[in-house]
Every structure is written in C-alpha cells, then in structure tokens.
Amino acid sequence: MVEFDRCGINCIHEEAVKAVKEVLFSEDVAISLAELFKALGDPTRVKILFSLMTRELCVCDISAVIGASESAVSHQLKILRTLRLVKYRRDGKILYYSLADDHVEKLFIQGLEHVTE
Amino acid sequence: MVEFDRCGINCIHEEAVKAVKEVLFSEDVAISLAELFKALGDPTRVKILFSLMTRELCVCDISAVIGASESAVSHQLKILRTLRLVKYRRDGKILYYSLADDHVEKLFIQGLEHVTE
DNA sequence: AATATATATGAATATTTGCTCATATGTACT
C-alpha cells in the first residue's frame, strides 16, 4: 500500500482520506447534482420557477411577470426542461409551463431557510 | 389601470400576471437564492461538500480526496465560506473545515432525490 | 531571527454562460 506523505505527518490524515473516498459517490452523481443546482443558480431561472410555483403560465406571461424578454425566457425554459424541472402542455398556439414535480418547491424551501437565517 | 395587450387576447393572462406578481418575493431574495444554488452548482464544490458530510477535513485532505489542487480547493472554499456553507477551526498550521450547518445535507438529499429519479 | 509548512490570495487565461438579434417552427384563422 502506498504511503501518503505529500505533506508532513500532521497534514494528510491518511485514514480520513481513505474513509471518505470509500464513501464518496461516483463522479457522475457529483456532476448530475452540480448540474441540477447550477440550473437553480441563476436569478432569471429562480424567478421563472418561483412564478410557476403559483400556477401554470405561458412564456409570454412569465416574460411579463419577471421582466425578461420572451427569447431569454424561452432559452432558460429549455435548460429547465432538459433537467426535467418544468413541463408544458400545448393549447393551440400557447404553451403552458408548470413545475414538473414538487422537488423544486422543496429545494426552494430548504434554500430559503438557509438564506433567510 | 393599464390594459395589458402586448399579445393577443389569448396570450397574456392579465389576472394571472398580476396575481403572481403580488406573491413574488423581492428581487433580493431571488438573487440570494440563486447565489446559494450557484455555489452548489459546481462539481468541485459538490465534491468538497460531500467530503465534509463525512467528517471535518483539512484543505490538504480535501485536495487528496477529490483530486484537485490545494489552490483550487482553497479558492472554492472561500466561496463556500462567504455563503456560510462551511466553517473552520484552526489547530496550529492546519485549518479543519466542516459543514456550517445541516442545510447542505438537506439540500443534497433533496437534490439527489430529483437526480436519481 | 530564520526556515518550513499549511493555506490564502492575486493575476492571467481559457471556458462557460446569459442575453440580444435574426430567423425558423408550429398552430390557427381566413
């Protein structure tokens, strides 16, 4: 077994590093989690999602509510769709967007708990 | 009162827009929330935080566990510190980092629920 | 004081990202 001695005796805690590494999830999971949080990590997307917590809305409504161009909203909605955070139904020319499930709400509640503390 | 008619009758749902706007949190809260999630939205920081879920670790340990340079880890730790996601205690030359509270764990659990579904 | 070590910080750089503008797609209506 290779000794870990890049730092002095007191720095690298060999057992700790090994123990943590054993528990560590896969690289893939880390990346997926980061992607999810990154999607939530933009003011425009936060506002879109928060708007949708109230009720389903079309792109045009969202644009009016949050004060962003329809194109910008559409681009952001694509990201949220890809991550299955929102879904939509079509009614004629209009697409009504809504939250895909209750995960976003739960994450927002947890997040707000941290932010407003 | 100003009529909202940028789109045709069927597009902008005036009552919906007004109702949602009334409920909408402040711009500041949206930005704070986005900042929090953005901090969680990077693979390196996800790995750092996940490592710390196991036990407290020094910078050097974290670097070894996640396979990133100590400088990179230190830079990311600064961001996590600023957002009060991690704290540290000093023991001589070594700084031991740990999670600031249980918010991160809760957010990760919620996030994983969405990702692994 | 001088040296070594653990970590922090600043500058520089390459990549990513969010927006705008122009254009395309899909649906409804005539």
Add this chain to the structure above:
DNA sequence: AGTACATATGAGCAAATATTCATATATATT
C-alpha cells in the same frame, strides 16, 4: 395557400467563472 401569432433556436458577444501559477500570510520549529 397565405397571414398572424406564440414560441423555439442559432449565431454572436459581453460578462462571469474555475483553474493554474506565482506570491503572500500565518503558525510552528529550530
């Protein structure tokens, strides 16, 4: 078929970001 409208998409650009490298700071040891 042709027009209008709601939304999507692609290219281009400015701003943000994560890393590396060099240097600074803080603590311990001699």
